[in-house]
Amino acid sequence: MGEEVAEVQLSIDSQFENIELVQAVLDASLERLEFDEDSRYWIGIAVREAVANAIKHGNRQDPEKQVGIGLRVVEDTVVIQVQDEGAGFDPTQVGNPLDPENLLKPDGRGIFYMNRFMDAIEYNFGTGGGTLVTMRKRIGSGDPRSGEEDSE
Amino acid sequence: MGEEVAEVQLSIDSQFENIELVQAVLDASLERLEFDEDSRYWIGIAVREAVANAIKHGNRQDPEKQVGIGLRVVEDTVVIQVQDEGAGFDPTQVGNPLDPENLLKPDGRGIFYMNRFMDAIEYNFGTGGGTLVTMRKRIGSGDPRSGEEDSE
Amino acid sequence: MKVETRQREGVTILEPKGKITIGVGDVALRDAVQGAIESGASNILINMSGVSTIDSSGIGELVAAYTTVTNRGGKLRLYSLPPKVSDILQITQLITVLDILDDEEEAIASFR
Amino acid sequence: MKVETRQREGVTILEPKGKITIGVGDVALRDAVQGAIESGASNILINMSGVSTIDSSGIGELVAAYTTVTNRGGKLRLYSLPPKVSDILQITQLITVLDILDDEEEAIASFR
Ligand SMILES: Nc1ncnc2c1ncn2[C@@H]1O[C@H](COP(=O)(O)OP(=O)(O)O)[C@@H](O)[C@H]1O
Ligand SMILES: Nc1ncnc2c1ncn2[C@@H]1O[C@H](COP(=O)(O)OP(=O)(O)O)[C@@H](O)[C@H]1O
Numbered sequence: 262m263g264e265e266v267a268e269v270q271l272s273i274d275s276q277f278e279n280i281e282l283v284q285a286v287l288d289a290s291l292e293r294l295e296f297d298e299d300s301r302y303w304i305g306i307a308v309r310e311a312v313a314n315a316i317k318h319g320n321r322q323d324p325e326k327q328v329g330i331g332l333r334v335v336e337d338t339v340v341i342q343v344q345d346e347g348a349g350f351d352p353t354q355v356g357n358p359l360d361p362e363n364l365l366k367p368d369g370r371g372i373f374y375m376n377r378f379m380d381a382i383e384y385n386f387g388t389g390g391g392t393l394v395t396m397r398k399r400i401g402s403g404d405p406r407s408g409e410e411d412s413e
Numbered sequence: 414m415g416e417e418v419a420e421v422q423l424s425i426d427s428q429f430e431n432i433e434l435v436q437a438v439l440d441a442s443l444e445r446l447e448f449d450e451d452s453r454y455w456i457g458i459a460v461r462e463a464v465a466n467a468i469k470h471g472n473r474q475d476p477e478k479q480v481g482i483g484l485r486v487v488e489d490t491v492v493i494q495v496q497d498e499g500a501g502f503d504p505t506q507v508g509n510p511l512d513p514e515n516l517l518k519p520d521g522r523g524i525f526y527m528n529r530f531m532d533a534i535e536y537n538f539g540t541g542g543g544t545l546v547t548m549r550k551r552i553g554s555g556d557p558r559s560g561e562e563d564s565e
Numbered sequence: 566m567k568v569e570t571r572q573r574e575g576v577t578i579l580e581p582k583g584k585i586t587i588g589v590g591d592v593a594l595r596d597a598v599q600g601a602i603e604s605g606a607s608n609i610l611i612n613m614s615g616v617s618t619i620d621s622s623g624i625g626e627l628v629a630a631y632t633t634v635t636n637r638g639g640k641l642r643l644y645s646l647p648p649k650v651s652d653i654l655q656i657t658q659l660i661t662v663l664d665i666l667d668d669e670e671e672a673i674a675s676f677r
Numbered sequence: 678m679k680v681e682t683r684q685r686e687g688v689t690i691l692e693p694k695g696k697i698t699i700g701v702g703d704v705a706l707r708d709a710v711q712g713a714i715e716s717g718a719s720n721i722l723i724n725m726s727g728v729s730t731i732d733s734s735g736i737g738e739l740v741a742a743y744t745t746v747t748n749r750g751g752k753l754r755l756y757s758l759p760p761k762v763s764d765i766l767q768i769t770q771l772i773t774v775l776d777i778l779d780d781e782e783e784a785i786a787s788f789r
Binding site: 276277278280302305306309310313317358359364365366367368370371373374377 | 586587588589618620621622624625626628629631632649653656657658659662
């Protein structure tokens with residue numbers, strides 16, 4: 262594994278406005294790491310998408326349900342987890358927003374952006390329900406827009 | 414009791430730098446409420462003092478121990494709780510920093526400020542250890558510097 | 566997020582300022598486009614220069630607005646995209662699908 | 678938090694900028710005062726105008742610095758306190774205990 266240098270846990274009600282709280286903690290956390298401004302911005306977008314999905318598709322905006330966000334730094338990698346209390350889904354069934362028939366659809370781009378802006382994303386589903394998405398981004402792992410590692 | 418309109422939970426490692434994460438969440442949360450800028454600032458100081466005490470006196474900066482921060486809004490009152498994993502203490506034994514013999518001491522002002530900047534603070538101690546401080550501030554409950562209610 | 570609306574040479578210009586993100590900004594944008602359509606606008610421009618952040622919901626809203634206006638025989642075009650807005654549209658290949666112009670002069674000229 | 682140090686008319690002026698808070702800012706202030714003392718300074722001013730936030734640890738550090746310098750026969754004075762810094766010192770009655778002056782001119786003049 263590697264030494265864990267910092268850990269923060271946040272839990273919010275299932276309201277879209279609370280995405281700003283997540284962004285605030287994320288900004289304050291990433292500020293201390295050596296990500297450039299662009300990387301911080303794109304990580305922020307990926308996290309917003311994950312939390313938005315947890316609130317919308319997972320918890321279906323049920324005010325009784327919480328979204329948990331975990332943030333930790335393991336060596337030179339930031340690991341962000343977002344957990345909801347929803348029914349889960351099958352990630353293999355999610356379409357590609359670049360397919361011609363999807364290009365002009367109003368939705369279906371969130372997970373695609375998460376994949377593009379992070380080095381890796383992984384879905385896990387609890388036996389009792391709930392989706393846990395784990396996203397990783399290594400410091401200096403290239404411009405997320407290119408989707409390539411160490412492209413700089 | 415009253416209807417609870419929002420709740421956020423944060424958990425941090427026992428490092429002073431993490432006080433900035435707490436401040437970030439607090440700022441983002443209070444921004445939505447109708448506290449004036451001054452009130453938000455002084456609530457921020459009170460929360461910083463509580464978290465600093467949890468890290469320093471409670472968890473004694475043990476990196477294995479966490480500080481939990483809970484933030485909720487009940488009607489027109491923000492309720493902030495700070496919990497540590499320390500040994501607790503006897504609040505009645507805490508001296509008054511205004512006593513002449515304490516005036517020039519380098520410490521002993523934190524709880525005094527918390528009391529002054531919030532409407533109410535309350536300490537609870539778990540049977541298995543740990544300090545939980547609960548602080549309340551009502552929107553529009555006056556300039557905290559005066560220490561009086563509704564002085565405006 | 567606020568959206569201001571103004572007219573220039575028969576074109577309705579919408580100027581969103583702030584975040585076009587899920588739950589707030591996306592709804593405000595939808596309302597502004599809907600308002601413009603209801604006022605009879607068929608040539609609509611969105612000045613993107615004031616947009617600080619856009620997420621997939623905001624992008625979905627832009628695409629939906631584009632489709633709605635186009636289906637009614639109107640035109641919806643975007644201009645003055647901040648670099649990050651341009652980047653995120655590029656990633657999902659919307660730069661080529663949507664009508665995007667450099668600045669207001671070019672955008673207004675495109676309707677002449 | 679950064680502390681700059683300069684001299685004027687034989688007085689050492691420390692200029693902290695940012696937060697004097699537990700763990701970082703308080704330590705930086707202590708080091709700056711210690712550095713000034715070690716360089717032989719006995720008349721020390723702290724320009725507080727750049728201090729955005731101070732907590733009880735920062736205040737403790739100011740009090741400790743005042744006591745240390747005074748006990749060595751020197752003088753430590755503060756000037757240009759932002760309103761919130763002044764308020765928080767007032768609450769624990771330190772405004773009257775510490776030597777506080779309005780601005781740099783008045784502060785320098787106090788040593789003449
Ligand atoms: N946390 C989640 N819980 C349940 N379903 C999810 C979750 N996240 C994503 N999904 C499913 O995956 C689909 C694709 O998600 P995404 O790419 O973010 O696009 P969008 O949210 O616009 O539909 C969603 O429509 C939803 O069916
Ligand atoms: N969370 C805590 N756990 C254990 N002891 C505490 C805690 N908070 C405060 N105390 C005790 O109360 C005393 C007074 O605290 P405070 O007024 O904040 O001043 P200071 O922290 O400068 O000593 C501390 O010195 C400590 O003994």
